[in-house]
Amino acid sequence: HGCLEVMAAGPSIAAAAIRAVSTGASTRIRELAGGRIEEITAEVVSDAADQGDALAQGLIRESGRYLGIGIANAVNLLSPEIVVIGGGVARAGDILFDEVRSTVQKRAFTTMVNLPPIVPSDKGxxxxxxxxxxxxxxxxxxxxxxxxxxxxxxxxxxxxxx
The missing domain is CATH 4.10.810 (Virus Scaffolding Protein; Chain A)
Incomplete structure (x- = not known):
């Protein structure tokens, strides 16, 4: 394993997509990247997920799960009033945020703390x-x-x- 950045950030989503496309996985990701593997980004994966691509949705959910685990640990330790997710990964939308919230809800010590809202940053x-x-x-x-x-x-x- 590695740090949260390595497991859940945009570049890790893109790297996982590149690995999947390189092994011949059935997905629209390559098409949305103009047929060029080197053009696959987290944004391309997010676009494919929004269009119903199952592989892309799975990659976004996996990132959300890792992010949710990290956030649950932070919530358990710090009891923040709000959790704001920024950067490129936040652009993945509801697929990511639903998984993050679900994971935090499962893993946080809800008897000890109230779960904070988890929202995307509006500061870009x-x-x-x-x-x-x-x-x-x-x-x-x-x-x-x-x-x-x-x-x-x-x-x-x-x-x-x-």
């Missing part, structure tokens, strides 16, 4: 940067921290404490 490719900036602002505005930062003066304030 900038989601990670926006989230990182939000964490910085949250730290800066934490009770007592703003006063510490103002006392530190200058343009460089240590965000990790005194």
């Amino acid at each position: 490719e900038d989601a990670s940067s926006i989230g990182a900036a939000a964490l910085v602002f949250e730290e800066m505005l934490a009770v007592g921290r703003i006063t510490d930062l103002m006392r530190a003066g200058g343009t460089r304030a240590d965000m990790n404490g005194p």
Whole structure:
């Protein structure tokens, strides 16, 4: 196995599709990629899944299952208020999100935590940067921290404490 990125991200979906197409699997994926294996992407797989291609739907569901396992672990540990999925994989739509939600529901400690909503990001490719900036602002505005930062003066304030 590997990290979640390796198992569930867009490139892993594309790689699995390329392997399947290369072995002669019955699918529309190659056709949607213009007949060229090197043009197969997660987006092409998602398009094929939307058109009812069983192999493509299976690949998207498998990715959703892995993502759901990772999210269930995070929910069990952190009890977040919401889970936002971004990046290319989020464009896979309901097939992915239904599998993610189902897997999280099966694996999360529902007696201990309320399951958070799991939604696609509406921030596109900038989601990670926006989230990182939000964490910085949250730290800066934490009770007592703003006063510490103002006392530190200058343009460089240590965000990790005194």
